Amino acid sequence: MALDANSEIFPLVVYICKKETKWSWKWFFKNLKMFLQFPKDMYLCFMFDRSKGLVKALGTQFSLASTRFCSRHLYANFRSSYHGQNYKKMVWKANKSSNLFHFNAAMDSIGKVDPKA
Numbered sequence: 001m002a003l004d005a006n007s008e009i010f011p012l013v014v015y016i017c018k019k020e021t022k023w024s025w026k027w028f029f030k031n032l033k034m035f036l037q038f039p040k041d042m043y044l045c046f047m048f049d050r051s052k053g054l055v056k057a058l059g060t061q062f063s064l065a066s067t068r069f070c071s072r073h074l075y076a077n078f079r080s081s082y083h084g085q086n087y088k089k090m091v092w093k094a095n096k097s098s099n100l101f102h103f104n105a106a107m108d109s110i111g112k113v114d115p116k117a
Helices: 022-036 054-059 071-079 085-095 100-113
Strands: 045-048 066-069
Touching (some): 022 054, 066 071, 071 085
Parallel strands (some): 045 066
């Protein structure tokens, strides 16, 4: 994904393969790197769903890139252990926080309901 001139997200590349494997991800990132032709010191950030192996495969071609995880998928993992509509509101409040103070306050509210959460 990338941002256009209007700050809208659009897909940069699409790769169709038979199966998501370590090899297929390495191949994808190798070709993406050749396509993008960014300078080695350029800051890049990649966002992932919950697929395993992506971060390791990314590191083979983009060792300086930072990674982020999709909030929807993180919440889906959280929801599998902690149920209830109140959690959904609290998790998304933390997710939408624009500063550390509000994020910590939202996380504290989740911890008050269940310290293990």
